[in-house]
Amino acid sequence: MPDISQIETASAVLEGLPVMSKAELLQVALEHGGYSTPALNDTLYLHYKGYRRIENLDDYDGLKSLWLHSNGFAKIENLSHLKELRCLFLQRNAFTRIENLNGLVSLVQLDLSENKISLVENLAELKNLTTLNLSKNVLENMASIQHLVECKNLSALDLSHNKLAGEDILGCIAGIEKLTSLNMTGNPVCSKVTHFRKKMIIASKSLRYLDRPIFDNERDIAEEWARAGPEAEKELKAKLLAKKQDIERNAMKEFRQWQESVRTADDSNNVEVDETLVLKDMMEALITDVEAKSLLESEAVKIVDSSKTEKENIEPHQADSPDPDGLVCEKVKQLSNYVNCKGQRKTLEELMVDSSMVPAVVLSPGALSFDVVSSDDDEEEEPDSTSSDDDEEEEPDSMPKK
Numbered sequence: 028m029p030d031i032s033q034i035e036t037a038s039a040v041l042e043g044l045p046v047m048s049k050a051e052l053l054q055v056a057l058e059h060g061g062y063s064t065p066a067l068n069d070t071l072y073l074h075y076k077g078y079r080r081i082e083n084l085d086d087y088d089g090l091k092s093l094w095l096h097s098n099g100f101a102k103i104e105n106l107s108h109l110k111e112l113r114c115l116f117l118q119r120n121a122f123t124r125i126e127n128l129n130g131l132v133s134l135v136q137l138d139l140s141e142n143k144i145s146l147v148e149n150l151a152e153l154k155n156l157t158t159l160n161l162s163k164n165v166l167e168n169m170a171s172i173q174h175l176v177e178c179k180n181l182s183a184l185d186l187s188h189n190k191l192a193g194e195d196i197l198g199c200i201a202g203i204e205k206l207t208s209l210n211m212t213g214n215p216v217c218s219k220v221t222h223f224r225k226k227m228i229i230a231s232k233s234l235r236y237l238d239r240p241i242f243d244n245e246r247d248i249a250e251e252w253a254r255a256g257p258e259a260e261k262e263l264k265a266k267l268l269a270k271k272q273d274i275e276r277n278a279m280k281e282f283r284q285w286q287e288s289v290r291t292a293d294d295s296n297n298v299e300v301d302e303t304l305v306l307k308d309m310m311e312a313l314i315t316d317v318e319a320k321s322l323l324e325s326e327a328v329k330i331v332d333s334s335k336t337e338k339e340n341i342e343p344h345q346a347d348s349p350d351p352d353g354l355v356c357e358k359v360k361q362l363s364n365y366v367n368c369k370g371q372r373k374t375l376e377e378l379m380v381d382s383s384m385v386p387a388v389v390l391s392p393g394a395l396s397f398d399v400v401s402s403d404d405d406e407e408e409e410p411d412s413t414s415s416d417d418d419e420e421e422e423p424d425s426m427p428k429k
Contacts, residue, residue: 045077052083074098074116081105096120096138103127118142118160125149140164140185151177158183162210169195176202188213194220201230208236225249 065086092114100120107130122142144164166189191214252260
């Protein structure tokens with residue numbers, strides 16, 4: 028006479044529902060890069076398939092991780108032979124009980140979230156279990172989670188979005204010896220128990236995460252609150268804040284000293300002057316007209332070339348100097364006199380050699396010669412005595428030559 032499981036499987040086949048048959052498991056393994064020999068597979072992805080029953084995994088005894096979430100399972104079964112299994116994902120199913128997991132001696136991570144579990148049980152024999160997710164179930168009180176105290180190596184626990192209420196839950200959770208991470212968001216106990224977070228931190232000495240990280244300062248403040256009350260808590264907060272500000276101030280001071288030492292070291296080094304950059308910087312400061320600027324840049328290249336030619340002829344003992352004989356400075360001075368000048372109309376070559384010019388005129392864009400005015404603003408140029416016609420007006424010097 029067939030048992031109930033066989034009847035359920037046959038019924039699923041008749042209804043056209045997916046079944047975990049051996050052929051189906053082989054196909055799934057190959058689709059995800061697995062092996063045709065069941066024992067060689069260490070991972071099996073069976074999620075989002077619509078299966079109703081866990082079965083036919085007998086040959087897959089080498090599995091390390093098994094993904095069975097988001098199906099239609101109502102019972103945990105046929106998994107006890109997986110001695111090497113380390114990660115088991117059973118979330119988003121229809122489980123109401125935790126059962127038939129005793130043989131999973133290597134299990135480290137178990138996910139049972141988003142089911143209908145109302146009582147935690149049958150986990151004590153999982154000696155290596157460190158991570159357990161029971162969020163979004165129907166756990167209601169201390170009795171429903173009391174069994175967790177028997178999980179000696181449990182360090183990460185998620186109980187968020189259940190219906191846990193009552194201050195006795197704090198003592199129950201504090202009894203989990205190695206617990207370091209706990210999620211409790213969405214439970215009535217978090218809002219109905221006054222100072223829940225402080226009390227939980229004080230009760231569980233090993234806890235380092237409670238919905239968010241627990242830092243040493245927070246633990247010290249909570250313990251001071253429990254020892255001497257709110258006033259002592261405020262004083263400790265002020266002391267810790269002052270200490271933090273002092274540390275930040277000292278760190279900034281050290282950083283500024285380091286910056287200054289770097290600047291001093293850079294200034295003491297003999298860095299070769301980039302003549303082209305010096306000349307371009309001078310032009311940027313003196314000229315704003317775009318067309319005139321392009322003219323000066325081309326002339327600056329000529330100045331640099333001539334400077335380099337003169338540098339090749341300097342004495343050997345001056346070779347290490349960044350600006351031997353002040354060549355660069357002289358060229359920059361010449362360029363400055365060329366751009367800012369007063370006096371009569373002059374060509375580029377004439378302006379370059381005239382060191383008596385004083386700054387003050389604007390270039391005429393697009394020409395190689397420039398409009399200038401007299402160096403003396405109060406004096407006017409005398410008219411040309413050789414002019415043949417007195418009535419004919421003299422062309423102003425400011426007209427550019429074509």
